[in-house]
Amino acid sequence: xxxxxxxxxxxxxxxxxxxxxxxxxxxxxxxxxxxxxxxxxxxxxxxxxxxxxxxxxxxxxxxxxxxxxxxxxxxxxxxxxxxxxxxxxxxxxxxxxxxxxxxxxxxxxxxxxxxxxxxxxxxxxxxxxxxxxxxxxxxxxxxxxxxxxxxxxxxxxxxxxxxxxxxxxxxxxxxxxxxxxxxxxxxxxxxxxxxxxxxxxxxxxxxxxxxxxxxxxxxxxxxxxxxxxxxxxxxxxxxxxxxxxxxxxxxxxxxxxxxxxxxxxxxxxxxxxxxxxxxxxxxxxxxxxxxxxxxxxxxxxxxxxxxxxxxxxxxxxxxxxxxxxxxxxxxxxxxxxxxxxxxxxxxxxxxx
Numbered sequence: 076x077x078x079x080x081x082x083x084x085x086x087x088x089x090x091x092x093x094x095x096x097x098x099x100x101x102x103x104x105x106x107x108x109x110x111x112x113x114x115x116x117x118x119x120x121x122x123x124x125x126x127x128x129x130x131x132x133x134x135x136x137x138x139x140x141x142x143x144x145x146x147x148x149x150x151x152x153x154x155x156x157x158x159x160x161x162x163x164x165x166x167x168x169x170x171x172x173x174x175x176x177x178x179x180x181x182x183x184x185x186x187x188x189x190x191x192x193x194x195x196x197x198x199x200x201x202x203x204x205x206x207x208x209x210x211x212x213x214x215x216x217x218x219x220x221x222x223x224x225x226x227x228x229x230x231x232x233x234x235x236x237x238x239x240x241x242x243x244x245x246x247x248x249x250x251x252x253x254x255x256x257x258x259x260x261x262x263x264x265x266x267x268x269x270x271x272x273x274x275x276x277x278x279x280x281x282x283x284x285x286x287x288x289x290x291x292x293x294x295x296x297x298x299x300x301x302x303x304x305x306x307x308x309x310x311x312x313x314x315x316x317x318x319x320x321x322x323x324x325x326x327x328x329x330x331x332x333x334x335x336x337x338x339x340x341x342x343x344x345x346x347x348x349x350x351x352x353x354x355x356x357x358x359x360x361x362x363x364x365x366x367x368x369x370x371x372x373x374x375x376x377x378x379x380x381x382x383x384x385x386x387x388x389x390x391x392x393x394x395x396x397x398x399x400x401x402x403x404x405x406x407x408x409x410x411x412x413x414x415x416x417x418x419x420x421x422x423x424x425x426x427x
Contacts, residue, residue: 182257
């Protein structure tokens, strides 16, 4: 460690450039990770808030909530307190003087657990078929409590009576209303009950061949674009890790070649090879950790300055795991030039 610090102090510019490179790489990885988490959660925020374990859809819905329709003959006569009906239909919210907003209308029954457990940021829950609760992104766009909105091409007006945080599915904000309003927007008859039955228990099932059951994880993985999006970000972050490994290894290799005569002199003076290897690894850790600290500070400043409409989530445990991965990457990168140190021959290097 002493040798590593001594050398860094002696060659400030050279090592500052290496730290700057690590700062840029770590900052980019942190931002990409936060974007990936933000987009992933914008797909699943509402589903996670429901605290469900299982979902029942129609047999031919292809794991799509919006394509599923359940009739009175397909559903049980009575649901327990752990099950609830939900109806989904895509809508476009419109109001005078406000921008149009693409959203997903979710119909609920007020006496069932999703509606009962709903935690509002402002206002109250719907009490009539003409009242709705909307995601806070509507508020950020200029909508307000008591405002009348139209959904899609219907002439019926709905009154915003509440706002709810993080109510999104498939990146679209949710408009919560009643199942009666859902049937009207979906333009279906009273024989259609809902799009799905969701349950808080993992073993929920009915003896009905017209229904198909999925775990919450299976349902989320089948959301349009969800798996592809997560895989894309995972590969991008993985490639950046590999790039950081290569960058650290190349820089340390070049530095080791430049210092080969110094190492030869130290070996000739009786300094053990393991001391020099330890100094190289310590040097890599100092450089990587210094770069990570600065990169973390830049990420924190970015989090403070980021607009509310940008889907980014700064999850400390996950970002900490990414930072640890970068430290491990730095140590692995430092191992490549150590072979030269172990094999250096003081006589041939000094004599040459």
